[in-house]
Amino acid sequence: MKESIFIAKDVVKEYGDYIALNKVSITVPKGSIYGLLGPNGAGKTTLMRIINQITAPDSGSLIFDGAPLSKHHISDIGYLPEERGLYKKMKVGEQALYLAQLKGMSYDEALEKLKFWFEKLDILSWWNKKVEELSKGMAQKIQFVVTVIHEPKLLIFDEPFSGFDPINAAIIRKEILELSQKGTTIIFSTHRMESVEEICDHIALINKAQTILEGPIEKIKKQFANNSYEVITTDKVLNENDYFSIISQKETNYSLLLKEGKTQQEALQSIIQQTEIISFRKEIPSMEEIFIKAINNA
Amino acid sequence: MRKIWLIIKREYLVRVRKKAFIVMTIVGPLLMAALMIVPTYLANETQELRTIAIEEDGFEFTNQIENTDFLHFSKIPTEEATLLKNDFSESNYYALLYIEGDNFTLYSNQQISLTVSKAIENQLEKIIEHQKLKAAGIDLTILSEAQSIVHITTKIITEDGSTTNSKAEASMGIGFICGILIYMFIFMYGTMVMRGVIEEKTSRIVEVIISSVKPFQLMMGKILGVALVGLTQFALWILLTIAIASVAELMFMDASSMTTELNSTQQSILLSELSNLTGGINLMQIFVSFIFYFLAGYLMYSSLFAAVGSAVDAEADTQQFVLPITIPLILAFILIQPIMENPDGPLAFWMSIIPFTSPVIMMVRLPFGVANWELALSMGVLILSFILTTYLAGKIYRTGILMYGKKTSYKELWKWLSYKE
Known part of the structure; x- marks a missing residue:
């Protein structure tokens, strides 16, 4: 240490x-x-x-x-x-x-x-x-x-x-x-x-x-990161499945939440089957979000 | 220790360099000198010769009224008096005394000085008194023989059995001056400490400083620094007053008497007169006590002033806390006169023991002679109180200086005393 x-x-x-x-x-x-x-x-x-x-x-x-x-x-x-x-x-x-x-x-x-x-x-x-x-x-x-x-x-x-x-x-x-x-x-x-x-x-x-x-x-x-991901695809055809749910969508810009017990890998594969991916990124909370969340939880 | 010295140095230099300090240092002795010179000057002015015209039927008063060194009387005819009453500006007379039976009137074209009218009044009263005594059949020669003047010499038997002349006037003078000086000093420099604390608080520098030194060190450094400013000013005042007084003496004194130097016998006579004047007064004791009460009184009060400064955000808010602190001080000031009249009474005794009034009152009593045990008790109580007030003030101070934007109440102050460091 x-x-x-x-x-x-x-x-x-x-x-x-x-x-x-x-x-x-x-x-x-x-x-x-x-x-x-x-x-x-x-x-x-x-x-x-x-x-x-x-x-x-x-x-x-x-x-x-x-x-x-x-x-x-x-x-x-x-x-x-x-x-x-x-x-x-x-x-x-x-x-x-x-x-x-x-x-x-x-x-x-x-x-x-x-x-x-x-x-x-x-x-x-x-x-x-x-x-x-x-x-x-x-x-x-x-x-x-x-x-x-x-x-x-x-x-x-x-x-x-x-x-x-x-x-x-x-x-x-x-x-x-x-x-x-x-x-x-x-x-x-x-x-x-x-x-x-x-x-x-x-x-x-x-x-x-x-x-x-x-x-x-x-x-x-x-510790504060939940299982949410930001995905940008080429077209607007992404649908929810067993691996993830869609929290929000803005054009081809999706915010996804991993379902209980599923892995990042499984979700990614299920997306590839549906459409072409431009970017796939785990959402990292900002300090501001952590700050507010921690205080509200306390 | 090095740090508190640094603080003392800063507090001292900042204040001594201020224009206000330099101006006060120069103006102070000028004012004091003016206080000494102006009355003498005014007294000289009244010495000019004045002629008073008298108008009266017959010569009853005119014959009996006596010319003095600076008042001459002369009777004038009625016609002239009538003229004078209409137009006084042309005449050489200072005033016209018009006597008609028991009525006396002074006419003049200017404000008649009180000394003149009093002097005339006295003479007239005496004349009438004599007339009445005569009418009652009392021989004036018997009366004048019966009149006697007695001078009492008061002597104090000191502890070692010798007697000294007691001089109440000199005692009163010295006691009064010492008392007033201590009162002024505590007030002026106590509030100076308070203002310094408020300045540090409002400029927000205080937290920066107390991350380097203890709040108590900062407070004591300020109090001691300001004490040195006070002592400096006091010493300069004494020096300058002596200088100005001797210059003034040269200017106002008759030149001829000054050119002939005092020979040694004259000098020794002067000295013995001086010691005679202050005989029975232990000057050394007074001086030492003065310095003691000067400092201890200031130290006790200034720690309280510092506590007040720490508890408020602006000088305007100090009123409610300053008043209770200054009341005993003002009370002592007011009671100087009655205590000088009875310097050994119970009021004088207790007020010279109670630490809030003792610096002023003990100095007033001291020239009249105070028992050693009383002096020791008073000093001891003052030292203990100084330690106690500084301790309590330090507790309030260290909490107060970090409190902003809160209106402080007495209840709040009481709570601060219970806070741990």
């Missing part, structure tokens, strides 16, 4: 009568891009705050890189919260230096790394500007830089693309993927399923304070 960077086991967190997390367990493999999904109020933010030691769980165990999560791990984790901002009256460079030093970097080290990142993202000219002079997207870029500046082993992004225009979102996505290739593990929380499909390889789905789904994305997709 692949090594894990972070393991949470049976984590419980209550706020008075309100249960934010009810025995939540997740395992984040090293080097993965891990999507933390769930509807609003499911407990994602609480879980991320627990990983960042902003709050402590009432019970449950937390393992970071093989050891119980403790204060000195703060410099190994970078967190971009959903509710994020900067001091408006402070200058960009000064502020980035301050935040980098709070993460445990020395002044010189922080300065050097910041110059590197500012140059890389072509924002060096903002160094002496006040944050209030920047647009929201510009400020977001600086927040991204100060999140990754100390080169943590684990990066946690909560809705990282909100507030970015498509061009800058693409730049940030590219940077995130680059960091992942260098071996950084990334936990990624979002509502936008298309970005999950694009970049995540593992997911966990949290609903009503509980984990209802966890694992590699391919495995989950397989």
